[in-house]
Amino acid sequence: MEKITFLKKLPEEVVIPLVQHKGPTCKCLVSKGDKVLAGQLIGEPTVSSAAPVHASVSGTVSSIEKHPHPFGTKTSAVIITTDEIQQSVEFNPPSSPSKTQIRQIIKESGIVEIYGRPTYNVIEKIDTIILNATYESSLVAGRVGICTYPNEVSKGLKYLMEAAGAKKAYIAVNKNNSEELNLLSGLKLDSNMEIVQLNVEYTPGMENLLVYDVTGFTAQFGGKPEDVGVGICGVNTAYEVYDAVKYGRPSMRVPISVVGAIGGPQSILAPIGMKFKDVIEACGGYKGEPGKLIMNGMTIGLAQYTDEVPVVKQTAGILVQTKSDVLRIDPVECTLCARCVDVCPVELLPTRLAIMADQGKFEEARMMHVMNCVECGKCTVVCPSKIPILQLIRYAKLAIEKAYADLEDKKSPNVEIGEPPVIKFGGESEGGV
Amino acid sequence: MAFTISAPPHHREALTVNKIIWGKILALVPISLFSIYFFGLYALGLIIASILAAVATEFAIQKAFNHKVTIADGHAVLIGLMLALLLPPEVPIWMPMIGSLFAVGVGKHAFGDMGSYVFNPVLGAWVFLNLSWGKMMTPASLPHIGNFSDLIVEKGAGFLVGVSPIALLAAGIVLILMKYVDWRVPISFFVTTFLLLFLLKEDISYVITGVFFFGMLFILSDTAMTPITKDGRIVFGIACGLLTVVYGYFADYVFAVLYGLFLANSISPLIERITIPKSIGGVKK
Numbered sequence: 001m002e003k004i005t006f007l008k009k010l011p012e013e014v015v016i017p018l019v020q021h022k023g024p025t026c027k028c029l030v031s032k033g034d035k036v037l038a039g040q041l042i043g044e045p046t047v048s049s050a051a052p053v054h055a056s057v058s059g060t061v062s063s064i065e066k067h068p069h070p071f072g073t074k075t076s077a078v079i080i081t082t083d084e085i086q087q088s089v090e091f092n093p094p095s096s097p098s099k100t101q102i103r104q105i106i107k108e109s110g111i112v113e114i115y116g117r118p119t120y121n122v123i124e125k126i127d128t129i130i131l132n133a134t135y136e137s138s139l140v141a142g143r144v145g146i147c148t149y150p151n152e153v154s155k156g157l158k159y160l161m162e163a164a165g166a167k168k169a170y171i172a173v174n175k176n177n178s179e180e181l182n183l184l185s186g187l188k189l190d191s192n193m194e195i196v197q198l199n200v201e202y203t204p205g206m207e208n209l210l211v212y213d214v215t216g217f218t219a220q221f222g223g224k225p226e227d228v229g230v231g232i233c234g235v236n237t238a239y240e241v242y243d244a245v246k247y248g249r250p251s252m253r254v255p256i257s258v259v260g261a262i263g264g265p266q267s268i269l270a271p272i273g274m275k276f277k278d279v280i281e282a283c284g285g286y287k288g289e290p291g292k293l294i295m296n297g298m299t300i301g302l303a304q305y306t307d308e309v310p311v312v313k314q315t316a317g318i319l320v321q322t323k324s325d326v327l328r329i330d331p332v333e334c335t336l337c338a339r340c341v342d343v344c345p346v347e348l349l350p351t352r353l354a355i356m357a358d359q360g361k362f363e364e365a366r367m368m369h370v371m372n373c374v375e376c377g378k379c380t381v382v383c384p385s386k387i388p389i390l391q392l393i394r395y396a397k398l399a400i401e402k403a404y405a406d407l408e409d410k411k412s413p414n415v416e417i418g419e420p421p422v423i424k425f426g427g428e429s430e431g432g433v
Numbered sequence: 434m435a436f437t438i439s440a441p442p443h444h445r446e447a448l449t450v451n452k453i454i455w456g457k458i459l460a461l462v463p464i465s466l467f468s469i470y471f472f473g474l475y476a477l478g479l480i481i482a483s484i485l486a487a488v489a490t491e492f493a494i495q496k497a498f499n500h501k502v503t504i505a506d507g508h509a510v511l512i513g514l515m516l517a518l519l520l521p522p523e524v525p526i527w528m529p530m531i532g533s534l535f536a537v538g539v540g541k542h543a544f545g546d547m548g549s550y551v552f553n554p555v556l557g558a559w560v561f562l563n564l565s566w567g568k569m570m571t572p573a574s575l576p577h578i579g580n581f582s583d584l585i586v587e588k589g590a591g592f593l594v595g596v597s598p599i600a601l602l603a604a605g606i607v608l609i610l611m612k613y614v615d616w617r618v619p620i621s622f623f624v625t626t627f628l629l630l631f632l633l634k635e636d637i638s639y640v641i642t643g644v645f646f647f648g649m650l651f652i653l654s655d656t657a658m659t660p661i662t663k664d665g666r667i668v669f670g671i672a673c674g675l676l677t678v679v680y681g682y683f684a685d686y687v688f689a690v691l692y693g694l695f696l697a698n699s700i701s702p703l704i705e706r707i708t709i710p711k712s713i714g715g716v717k718k
Contacts, residue, residue, distance in 0.1 A: 209713070212713060218713075290434065290436065291436070291437055292436055292437045292438075292439075292443065293436045294441075294443055298441075298442060298443045298444045299441060299442040299443070299444070300441050300442070301441055301443060302441070303436065303437065303438045303439055303440075303441075303443065304436060304438075305436055305438050306434075306436065307434065307436070319443075321443065326437045327439075327443070327444070327445060329445070332450055332503075332506070332547075333546060333547050333548045333549070334548045335450055335453075335547055335548045335656050335657060336548050336656045336657050336659075336661050337453070337615075337656040338615065338656060338659075338661040338662075338663075338666070341661050341662065341663060342615075342663065345713075346712050346713045347710040347711070347712050347713055348710075348712050349661060349662065349709065349710075351661060352661070368709075368712075369712035372712045372713065377441055377442040380442050380445070381442050381444065381445055381446055382446050382448075383445070384446075384448045384449050384450045384452070384453060385449075385450050386445060386449065388440070390440070390441070390442065391440050394440075
């Protein structure tokens, strides 16, 4: 059974971005030369949809500057030179917290879901919680989490339910992962917690589909699971909630699966702000010449242009491909083999949508429900013609979103497709996550 | 350190279009060998003439229109081979060449190359030859599976493909198991046909011929002629079975399979249009 390993030595410096969620950057509370302790608040949220940022190590603030963020932009970050002797702020958790107290603790500890929303935002108005433990195979930290500390996760889930006032919780597990299933069935779960076995791996972006598959509620695509009263939480966030309520520790560390062309692939608990290159060094360094550095898995992960980027709260995996692993793809014509249709979890016709997007027929694509695409990337993986279907669909989606951005909500006359989601432009988010 | 950046996904399945096409060609090698063994070297001549004509036509068209030459993907080879197998062994050597020219030139390229053509090029060319030179295209005898050994080597075969139903069946099943070919169309075609034959109390020994298995497992595996929707493929198989039995009930089952598939081919876009799935989440609950 794979367990999470711990760091032997802290890195010399950490880079803590002031935005680690979808939304605006936090206000910086420290300045250059300040001494900070582990767990100290360094970024204060300016709006309610933001999560506070804490120092993950104790040390001296060496500078506050723009630094590459794993989501592709440059954001303000606090760079801390680590002390040799680590000190942390004093945590004093309440002995028997009430519902409002737990809510407050979750809010202040800055826990963020893997899809980018602060957990306390997710649990604000819901009556059901789904714990998503079905990550894709190259991104196992969430699953290893359940294997390493199952009791803590279930207790964390209980706290979450209490804070949200939820009546029901589902633990979504992948059918093929027998190890995890055995562990969970050995646990003493409350009567209102239920284990659901599913075939699909629900990657970030597929929350609405998970809600549909588990509860049968149709959350509008483009909307949020909370619209139908369901909140989706990760395994790691459940553990962090437990940690925060029980010991008062804010969100400072994340478990990361480091896999691929690495000396010693493993799941490691890394402090937030540790640079990717330090993490890889701690896991045995690169094996051969690296060609691609990917955060969060093969299928939906983001390729990084530098290994200076820090670990953030949304990081769950680091994957290294060698030069020869990097794909060079030469697409040929579609043969209408319909493999993409067979794998699509939301029953779209990806090949048709890709062709429409390629020809600029966006309105037709919208009529074919292109906006329902959950961007899981399965169609692109199976395509024997190697057509970049996912990219073409994203292109169509973006064009449609732009076209409808300043339009009043209006129903399409022919197809009942719901209101097109409105995206806002300009200024609001610097992190652009 | 330089890292490559690209959009996800960062991995692909190993299956490519080239592998699927060459896999099908490989699956047709046993039946080709059987027919050469049975009909003599002249059959080999027909196959080679057909393949060469198909490849030459594709090369000429792609050169003439300044397209990328895609002979290496094997599609022209497959068309040539499949067409040659659908001919009687007595036809003159120019027949497969004209047929391949029509299949690749009109059937495939006039409609816009792989994946875009409306009619299966092989079926189209076969119908073209049959209507143009009906007398020469009529097989000398109709196969009849009297006992089990006829399934292995059928002496009454009218077409090259008829010599060994079992070789075709085995090769086709391997293709389905390897996921080179989707199971939906062949299975629904097979089930519908046999259900109707049972209801009409027809003698199935005239049906389980080489042409039937060739149609079910090789012609119908051409994905461009089948609908892409999941339900559509089942409906398409049913339509194929229905048309085959209607034709065969009043005539014979060798021509019935080919004309039945050809007619079903022409309604395939309509089937696709009525079976487009309602995407999950498209409807408010």
